[in-house]
Amino acid sequence: MSSDDGSSKKVSRKPRYSRFTQQELPACKPILTPALVIGILMCLGIISIPIGLLALSASKNVVEVVDRYDDVCIPSTDQKVGFIKDPATNKTCIRTFTIPKKMRKPVYVYYQLDNFYQNHRRYVKSRSDRQLWNPKAESSTTVCDPEGQTGDGKPIVPCGLIAWSLFNDTYMLSKNDAALQINKKDIAWRSDRTHKFSSNIYPKNFQNGTLIGGGKLDESIPLSQQEDLMVWMRTSALPTFRKLYGKIETDLEANEKITVTIQNNYNTYSFNGKKKLVISTATWIGGKNDFIGKMYMAVGGTSIVLGVIFSLLYVFKPRPLGDPSYLSWNKSPTLD
C-alpha cells in the first residue's frame, strides 16, 4: 500500500554479490570416472587383504576349548526339567578335556548359553538402576514386576527378572588333580563396579519367593563386589551369548588334561537352551572368530577382481562418454 510513498530513500534491491549467495563457492566435484573407480577398487583390495590376513592370523592364534555339557550332565532324558528343578538332586557333573595347544595366561573361562533371550523387551526392562545405585531408592521397584517385591511387600534387592534369573552353574577346574584357581575379580566392567552397583547396598529378600529363579547372592557382600551379578546384568545382544566366568592366571600347556567339576544348577531345559563351558585365550582382536578376517579378504578379493574386469572393459571397450551430442534427445524418434 505504501510502497511508493517512501521512494525517496529507496534502497536498491539488488542482491549483494558473494560467492556464497551466487552458489559459486570453490568446490571439488568428484565424478566416478572409470580410472577413479578402478583406482579405488584396487586400493581397497590392496588395503583389505593385508588387514584380513592380519585379523585371520590373530584369530588363528587364539586357542579355544568349547564343551557342551547340558546334555550329558543330566541323568534321564524324560525328566530333565524335573531333575533340574528339584533342589535335592545331586547336580554335580564331571567333565574332562584336553588342551589342544598351549594357552598363555590369562585364560578366560566363559559360560555360553543358547536360545536364551536376554534381549527380550520384558526382560531387558526388568531392572531398577536407581535401586542398584541409590540406597534411598530401595523401594523403587515398579519396573521390576513381578520380581519387585516379596509376597509381603518388601522390596527385593536387586529386583527384576534379570537378577532373579542369575546364572548359577559353577565350575571347578583342576589340572592333574590340582585345582586351577579361577579368578573372579575384575570380570565385570569397571563402570559397573564404580557407578552402577553401589558399595553401600547389599542384597535383600533376594530369591526368597516361592518360585526360585536362578542363583542366590551372599547378602553380606555389597553389590559392587557381586561381579557375577554385574556380568549377568549386562544383558546380551543376541540369544546366543557367552559371559565371562573367570580368569585362570596360569598358562595351560598343550595336551594337558583339564577336569571340570560342574554344578549343573541352571535350568535351560525348559526352553531347550544349550549350555557350554568355554576356555579361551584372547589376542588383540579378542576371541576366536574368523569372520572379520575372511570378510576383509573377501571384500578385498572382490574389489581386485572387479577392478581387473573394469580395467579390461576400459581398455578394450572404451566409450567416448564426454560428448554432449549424446544428449540429442530430440533426434530420437521414440520420444513421445
Next chain:
Amino acid sequence: MNLDKVSDRGDMASPRKKGIRFSRLYSFSCFRSSFRDEHSQIGLKGYSRVVYCNDPGNQEQILPSYPKNYVSTTKYTALNFIPKSLFEQFRRVANIYFLVVACVSYSPLAPYSAYSVLLPLLLVIGATIGKEAVEDWRRKKQDIEANNRRVKVYDKDRGFLKERWKNLRVGDLVKVHKDEHFPADLLLLSSSYEDGICYVETTNLDGETNLKVKHALDVTCTLNEDNSFEHFKAVIKCEDPNEDLYSFVGTLYYNDKQHPLSLQQLLLRDSKLRNTDYVYGVVVFTDHDTKVMKNSMEPPSKRSKIERKMDKIVYVLFTLLVFVSLVGSFFFGIMTENDIDDDGEMRRWYLRPDQTTAFFDPNNALMAAFLHFLTGLMLYGYLIPISLYVSIEIVKVLQVIFINQDINMYHEETDGPATAKTSNLNEELGLVDTILSDKTGTLTCNSMEFVKCSIAGTAYGRGLTEVERALAKRRGDALDDSEVTSSASLQSDDGMAPGESVKGFNFYDERVLNGQWVNEPHADMIQKFFLVLALCHTAIPEVDEEGKGILYEAESPDEAAFVISARELGFEMYERTQSHISLRELDHESHQKIDRQYELLHVLEFSSSRRRMSVIVRNVEDQLLLLSKGSDSVMLERLSKNSQDFEDVTMEHVKRYAEAGLRTLVLAYRELSKEEFSSWENEFMDAKATVGPDRDALIEAAADKIERDLILLGATAVEDKLQKGVPECIERLEKAGIKIWVITGDKMETAINIGFACSLLREDMEQIVITLDSPEIIELERKGDKEAVAKASRKSIMNQIRQGTLLLSSSGGHFSFLALIIDGKSLSFILSEDLEGPFWQLAVSCSSVICCRSTPKQKALITRLVKKGTGRTTLAIGDGANDVGMLQEADIGVGISGVEGMQAVMASDFAIAQFRFLERLLLVHGHWCYRRISMMVCYFFYKNIAFGFTLFWFEAYASFSGQPAYNDWYMSCYNVFFTSLPVIALGVFDQDVSPRLCLKNPELYQEGIQNMLFSWPRILGWILNGIICSVVVFFFTTSSAVHQAFTGDGRVLDFEAHGVYMYTCVVWAVNCQMALSINYFTWMQHLVIWGSIVVWYAFLLIYGAFPPLFSTTAYQVFVEACGPSPIFWLGTLLAVVSCLLPYVLYRTVQTEFFPMPHDIIQKWQRETSDDRRSKLREKDTLLCK
C-alpha cells in the same frame, strides 16, 4: 503538476476556485448514471445497506452495527493464537500420526521413552508455529501502520480534524488530499474541481497504471468547501458488501430526492487520489466490507508434483511399516504362546510368563500380538520420518533465498530481483513441460516506441525493428551496411547513437529530425501530422522534479509515445488547461521556436467501439481544425472521396508496418467552417444534455457526423519492442524440450511475425494454421445463419486438424519441427464443440503454439485445458491483471514485475523482472531444485530405511519382543544431529552441473520433464539400497562379534555395546553414502558430512559421561567397551565399505553404460582440458557482454 498549478492559481485568484470542467474532456466516460434495473432492488435482499451520512448520532445507524474501519488481516489474535495455530498444525495428517505416536508412547506399549518421541515433535511443531507467529506479526505491523494512518474527518462542531483510519465509521464525512490513499470505500460527494470529477490510480487493485476518472453527482458537486457540510444530511441505500470491483448499485436520498449511484461515484480503498487537490466523500464500506478486502482471497495453494509423489511413497512405506509390524507380531504371537506349554509348564521361565501383563500374556497371545503390532508401528516408525517434512520445509526456504539472491536474475533498470512468493514449488520449476506466455509486457517491453511514420506517402524512420531483422534473416537478405550500422546503433541497449535515448521515441531519420522536415516536399502536411500527434490526446503534462523536462501522464503507453514523439520532433506540449493546449513549436517558415496556444473546443475520445479519437481546436489563425487518429479500417471509410493521391501508398506502408510487428494508426484532419461547427456543436450539446438510455447512441451519432470527409495525413507505427534476450531465451527453452504457447490478442499476421522475431517459429518448421477466417464462413456470418456457420466452422476445423495430423505423421513425430497457429475464434469453437480430443493430440505434438486473437478470458481456459490435456507441469507467465487467472490456474505462475501493476506479481508464485530470466529460473534453479529435492527425498528414505531395518533385523533375534537395539536418545537424535545437516546441505547446495553448463546444455532439463530422477525404479532402488545397507550392517556387526571376546581382555560384546557398534556403522554408512551421492563438495559439505560423524562420537562421549541414571545404557560404553576394541573399528570400516560397494558398482556401470544427461555433461566437463575450459570461459564472458 500542471493541473495542480492551474487550480492553485485559481485558488489564488479568488477564494472560490476556478476548476476545470473536465467533463468536457470526457464526452463518453462521464455519462451520468441512470436508474437501471438493479436500482429497483434497493432495500431487498442483497441490497439492504443503509448509510446515514454525516449523522453520527443516528440511532438507526448504530443499529446494524457496521464494523469500524479497524482492519485486521492477521490470521490469529493474541487469544486464539495457541489453539488456532495448533489446530492448523494438526490438520496435517502426518502431524496427527506423530502426535498419536507420542501419546501412545506414554503407555507401556512404547518400545522407547515418551520424551524421545515428544521432543522432536514439539520441536517441529514449535518451529512451524514460530514461523506462523513471525509471519503474522509482520501482517500485524502492516495493519497497525495502516490503521494508524490519518485522514481528515468532519466533526459537526470542529470541522475537519485528523483522525486515525481505524476510527472511521460508516457514514463519516472525510476529506482526502492529493496522493493519499482512500481509507475505506467512499462515496464521492465533490472534489476540488467544480464539476466534481477526480482522478484515481487503481494500481493496487487491478494493476492498471492509467488514471481513472470518477465523477460526483451533480447535486453534491457544489458541496466542495469545508464549511458546506454543516447542514448536510443524506441517506445512502446500496448493495451489500461484495467482491465485485466493477459494479456498484445504490441510491442517494438527498433533499427529498432520489439519485442513482454507480461505480462512477465509488472511491475504492487502497486506490490513490491523483491530480486532484482533494475530494470529499462519505464512508460507505469499512474494514472487511470494502471491495478490496472482499477481493483479497487467498491464492489457491499449489503443491508440487514431487510432494504429491512423496505422499505416495509415504503410503508405500506405511504399507511396508504395517507389513513389517505384522510379520513381527505374527512371530511374537507364536513365541509368546509357546512360553507356556500344554502342560502349563513355563518354557522361557526367566520371563515369568505365568505372572505377566497383557503385552506378553501367553494365554492370550492374540491380544499380545495385537498390542505388539502397535508397538511395532512405533518402533519401525523411523521408516516414515517426521524430520523429512521439516527438512524439506527448511531446504525450500533456503532454496528460495538463493533464487532471490541470484544476481543474474536481477534487473538493473527496474531494480527488480527475482522473487519467489512461495517456497512450495521450487522443484516444480524443474519439471515444466509447457510454458504459456502472455505477449504484451511479457515477451515485449510494453513500452511503446515511435519508430516509423508515413507522411504524405513518404515513409520515414530508418530503424529496423527486431521483427524486420528476423524477417530479413529469414529471407536471407543481406542487410546493406548503412542499415546495419544504423539499426545496430539504434537497437543497441546501451543507448541510441544519435543523442541520448528517449523512452517512447526510437525514431531516426535525418530528413525529419532536428527541424529538417521543413525542407521536405510536403512540409505543411508534416506540420499538420505533428500537430495531430501533439494535440489529439488526453495526456496531461507534468514538469519533472528537476523542473527541466516535461513528462506526460497518459492513459496508454501508445498515447504517451505520441506526445513524446511530438515533443522530440519540435512540438512540445507544455501546458493544458480546460480550454487550451499550449505548444512550443517550430514554425516551418520562420524556423523559430514559438509558443502557440490552441483553444480546445471538443474532445471525442477513444473507445474500443469507436476505435478513433478526435479533437476540435481553434488555432491562433482562428481556423477550426478537427484532428483525428484511428485504426486504418475505421479511418479509411471516413476519408473524403476526393482525397489525396497517396492513399494507396499510405495503406501499403500501413500493411508493411503491421507485417513488421508494429501497431499502426492512421492520422487525418479536416478544416471546419464556423457555420458547420456551430450547427454541429448545438446538435452535439443537445445530445450530451439528453437524459435517458439512448444518450450514448445520440452522442456517438453526433460525433460521427463531424468525423467525416477527412484528409489523410499519414500513418504512425509504434513498436512494442521485444524484451532483451527473448529470442535466445525461447530458443534455449525449446532446445530443452519445453513447449511454448503464446497467447496474444494480435492479428494472425502480426502474431506470426512476432513468433519469428522471438524465434518461436523458425524457417525449418512446418506451420499448421487453424483459423475460421475463410471467405465462406465470413460470408455465412454476414447472412446471420448461425447454424450454417457452426456447421461450416466445424467442417473447416475438422479438416484443418486432419491436415495437421497428417503433417505430423508424415514428419515422423519430430514434434520440434511443428508449430501450430490458431485463432481465438477457432479455439473457442473447438472448446465448445468437443473437438478437443483430436485438437490436443495435435497441439501437444507441436513444439510451439500461438493462439492469436484470443481474449483474456480464454487465457485461463487454455491453461486449464493444457494442464488437463497433457497431465504435465504447466507454467504460465504474464504481467498484467488479465493474466491473473492464467497464473493461478497453471501449476506455476510467473509474474513479470515491471511496468504494469502488481496484480500479476501478487497472484504469481515467482516474480521475475524480465522474460529472459525465465531461462535461468528454469534451466538452472529449476533443474537444481528438482534434482536437489528428489535426491534429498530419495536419500531421506534411504537413510531411514537403513536405520529402521537394522531395528527389524535385531528384533528377529530378540524374539520380536519390541526391544529397540539402541538407546532411546540415539534413536531420537538420529534424524536431528547425525544425519540431518548433510541432507539439508544436499538439498540446498548440491549442483550436478555448473550454471554455465546448465544453460549451455538445455537438454539437461529433460531429466526433469521425463522425471528421471524421481521415477519409481529410482525410488525403489534407493529403498533397496537402504535395506541392503541395513542387512550388511546388522549381519556384519553381529557376525564379527557374535559371542567371542570382543576386546583383548576377554570381555564380550553386550547389548549396550552392540547398539553403539551397529549405530556407528549406520552413521558412517549413511554419511559416506551422502558423500558419494553429492556432486559438489565445498567446505560446507565437508563440514556437515564429516562433522556429523564426529558429532556422533562426541555425543557418545558426552552422553556417556553423564551419570548412569540418565545415560542408562550409554554410560561409558564407548570409552570402556567400544573404543579400546579393534573389532569395533575394523568392523565399522568393513561394514561401511561393504554397504557402499554395491552403490559404487551400480553407479559405475550406470554412468559408463547407461549414462543420464548429467553424467554425460559432468564427464564432458571433466574431459575438456583445463586450458580449453578457460578458453571457453573467455568466450562465454565475451558473449555475455
